Amino acid sequence: MSHPVTRETRSQGLNRLRQETFDVLILGGGINGAGVLRDLTLRSKCAGVALKAALVEKHHFASGTSGKNSQLIHGGLRYLKYLEFRLVREALRERSTLLEIAPHLVRPLPFLIPMFDWFSSFFYGTGLWLYDALAGARNIARHRRLSRDEVLVLEPRISSKGLVAGALFFDCAVHSARFVLENIFEAVGNGGVAVNYVESEERVRDNGVWKITLRDTLSGERFETRARKLVDARGPWAESGPLRLVRGSHLIFPRIGSSDHAIAHFDEQGRIIFLIPWGTHRQLTLVGTTDVDHTGSPDDVRISPDEISYLLNIIRRLYPDARNLQPISSYSSLRPLVRDESDSATSTSREHRIWNSPEGILHIAGGKYTTYRSMSEEAADLVTKEIAPALTSVHVTAQTPLPRTPIPQTPEAAVRQAVNSEMAQRLTDALLISSYLGYEHRWTAESLAPYAQLMGSLLGWDARRQREEAEALEQLISVPEAACGD
Numbered sequence: 001m002s003h004p005v006t007r008e009t010r011s012q013g014l015n016r017l018r019q020e021t022f023d024v025l026i027l028g029g030g031i032n033g034a035g036v037l038r039d040l041t042l043r044s045k046c047a048g049v050a051l052k053a054a055l056v057e058k059h060h061f062a063s064g065t066s067g068k069n070s071q072l073i074h075g076g077l078r079y080l081k082y083l084e085f086r087l088v089r090e091a092l093r094e095r096s097t098l099l100e101i102a103p104h105l106v107r108p109l110p111f112l113i114p115m116f117d118w119f120s121s122f123f124y125g126t127g128l129w130l131y132d133a134l135a136g137a138r139n140i141a142r143h144r145r146l147s148r149d150e151v152l153v154l155e156p157r158i159s160s161k162g163l164v165a166g167a168l169f170f171d172c173a174v175h176s177a178r179f180v181l182e183n184i185f186e187a188v189g190n191g192g193v194a195v196n197y198v199e200s201e202e203r204v205r206d207n208g209v210w211k212i213t214l215r216d217t218l219s220g221e222r223f224e225t226r227a228r229k230l231v232d233a234r235g236p237w238a239e240s241g242p243l244r245l246v247r248g249s250h251l252i253f254p255r256i257g258s259s260d261h262a263i264a265h266f267d268e269q270g271r272i273i274f275l276i277p278w279g280t281h282r283q284l285t286l287v288g289t290t291d292v293d294h295t296g297s298p299d300d301v302r303i304s305p306d307e308i309s310y311l312l313n314i315i316r317r318l319y320p321d322a323r324n325l326q327p328i329s330s331y332s333s334l335r336p337l338v339r340d341e342s343d344s345a346t347s348t349s350r351e352h353r354i355w356n357s358p359e360g361i362l363h364i365a366g367g368k369y370t371t372y373r374s375m376s377e378e379a380a381d382l383v384t385k386e387i388a389p390a391l392t393s394v395h396v397t398a399q400t401p402l403p404r405t406p407i408p409q410t411p412e413a414a415v416r417q418a419v420n421s422e423m424a425q426r427l428t429d430a431l432l433i434s435s436y437l438g439y440e441h442r443w444t445a446e447s448l449a450p451y452a453q454l455m456g457s458l459l460g461w462d463a464r465r466q467r468e469e470a471e472a473l474e475q476l477i478s479v480p481e482a483a484c485g486d
């Protein structure tokens with residue numbers, strides 16, 4: 001089958017948004033919006049029942065939390081501490097499903113937990129036993145306890161001071177931005193409309209139909225579209241609902257550890273920090289995350305000096321011989337958590353909520369990337385119950401493999417692929433979403449110039465626009481220098 005997205009897909013989608021009345025319009029192209037669009041279009045195709053579904057995203061797909069997270073498909077070992085057994089069981093079940101439907105993007109990853117006291121060894125050992133028991137399905141290996149010596153054989157440079165034992169367990173790594181894109185591409189191939197760089201603004205309901213003002217954020221043009229049902233999947237940007245915004249940041253370093261295992265470390269408060277082998281050739285280490293209440297605009301999310309110090313101190317504790325720890329790049333994003341009574345950002349529940357507001361908009365919020373498929377299915381059940389009851393019991397996303405588009409390996413390939421078949425409009429779309437190559441070097445506007453020029457030649461940018469695109473990417477990945485001193 002030819003690729004469903006071409007360079008014309010965006011303008012064709014804009015025309016359809018202007019002209020048609022949709023059954024469903026989804027606001028937000030993160031994993032939850034993409035998942036609901038995939039689910040609805042797949043139901044419609046498999047059951048042969050027409051359903052017009054569309055999605056608008058104000059930047060590029062996956063430009064929010066869904067492309068800037070810890071890149072894990074996991075049960076969430078740490079949630080066991082908060083007795084969130086239901087969430088962990090659901091996430092582990094979904095981990096197994098996603099391994100089946102997207103083995104090209106979701107791959108098992110071994111994690112080493114070094115333990116520095118006997119209480120932790122007992123506590124986390126019991127947690128891992130429970131984790132395996134909750135996983136049920138067996139398409140991933142069980143955990144194994146390790147002696148102190150075995151830990152040091154696996155990871156010779158890890159701190160031996162106070163080290164008493166360790167454990168090895170398995171979760172999965174994912175290319176989380178590309179995974180969102182593949183949900184979108186499949187949905188477009190099945191007749192859905194997905195348009196990036198379109199922001200939803202005001203809406204009114206008239207005779208059972210929503211009239212929504214949309215703004216093309218590239219041209220500034222405003223126009224109206226119509227839909228019978230609205231789904232709000234705007235994550236941290238949703239204006240209604242009991243959301244608490246918690247910032248999480250990651251730093252990217254040249255490879256820190258020696259083995260291909262990720263390290264899972266619990267800090268004094270019991271927060272888990274991951275050091276994950278990362279990058280095109282696993283030549284890097286992704287370190288995160290933090291948990292800080294975010295009070296500013298969701299459009300302005302950057303790592304703070306305190307977060308940098310916190311992550312650096314953990315690396316130094318684990319690898320005392322690590323020298324010259326200069327991060328290559330960073331990214332930060334927001335957890336849109338459902339507000340509860342917890343006073344700490346770390347302990348606020350990751351459970352999701354899907355609800356119809358009094359005006360009849362379906363909201364999908366909270367949860368984890370890992371559980372997006374089951375959340376999307378629940379949301380699509382509610383939508384179809386209202387507007388297409390024949391589709392309510394059609395559950396097909398867990399059995400249908402996602403498309404396999406290659407992950408580009410060079411910046412040039414990323415630019416060409418992103419422009420030609422992934423609706424990319426900005427340099428950041430090609431280098432931070434279609435691929436993560438933009439995080440792999442300390443890029444400067446100068447070193448990015450050839451790729452800005454290439455993208456400019458494909459999209460008709462003048463020299464000034466090319467420079468602005470390169471500067472914008474440099475700005476996005478940069479790490480405040482002052483906070484990194486050794």
Ligand SMILES: Cc1cc2nc3c(=O)[nH]c(=O)nc-3n(C[C@H](O)[C@H](O)[C@H](O)COP(=O)(O)OP(=O)(O)OC[C@H]3O[C@@H](n4cnc5c(N)ncnc54)[C@H](O)[C@@H]3O)c2cc1C
Nearest residue numbers: 028030031032058064065066069070072200235248369370
């Ligand atoms: C630091 C961090 C690490 C995490 N790590 C993991 C992990 O490893 N594994 C895991 O399972 N979960 C993880 N999570 C949780 C997971 O990433 C989120 O739950 C999930 O990505 C939320 O997806 P979303 O679609 O709801 O939101 P988003 O991805 O933020 O998508 C919302 C989208 O809506 C768009 N939008 C906003 N306003 C408008 C508008 N008016 N019109 C059109 N579009 C609009 C935004 O641009 C955005 O793209 C992590 C979260 C954080 C913060």
